[in-house]
Amino acid sequence: MEDCLFCKIIKGEIPSNKVYEDEEILAFNDINPAAPIHILVIPKKHIASLADMKKDDEIIVGKIYGVINKIAKEQGFKENGYRVIVNCGKDAGQEVMHLHFHLLAGEKFGDKIV
Numbered sequence: 001m002e003d004c005l006f007c008k009i010i011k012g013e014i015p016s017n018k019v020y021e022d023e024e025i026l027a028f029n030d031i032n033p034a035a036p037i038h039i040l041v042i043p044k045k046h047i048a049s050l051a052d053m054k055k056d057d058e059i060i061v062g063k064i065y066g067v068i069n070k071i072a073k074e075q076g077f078k079e080n081g082y083r084v085i086v087n088c089g090k091d092a093g094q095e096v097m098h099l100h101f102h103l104l105a106g107e108k109f110g111d112k113i114v
Ligand code: AMP
Pocket: 005, 014, 016, 029, 030, 031, 032, 033, 040, 086, 087, 093, 094, 095, 096, 097
């Protein structure tokens, strides 16, 4: 998608602080962190939102959760815990229309909804 911000990050046209990358998945630090650790994990395939997932996309979503656990282990917050959020559509406040998983860690969230 030519005008998609995250597709531009994937292509390297917009810089990002990469945390993880493989053939199908990219993870990078959120530019406006809502927690001490705030990483966005995205499929390299352009999927606009969770609601736009096709049946085959279930495989990549499963892999994304695997990458999230790998990052949690590598960055040392697996024990303390972490929160994963996906905003889908306007009522959820999704701003970037490229499926992304917010990975938040580094503090106790309690009832706070990010
Ligand atoms: P959402 O509201 O769920 O669509 O989340 C979009 C997220 O993308 C927000 O947390 C933004 O801070 C983040 N964001 C926007 N532009 C960039 C960028 N260039 N690099 C990293 N994160 C970004």
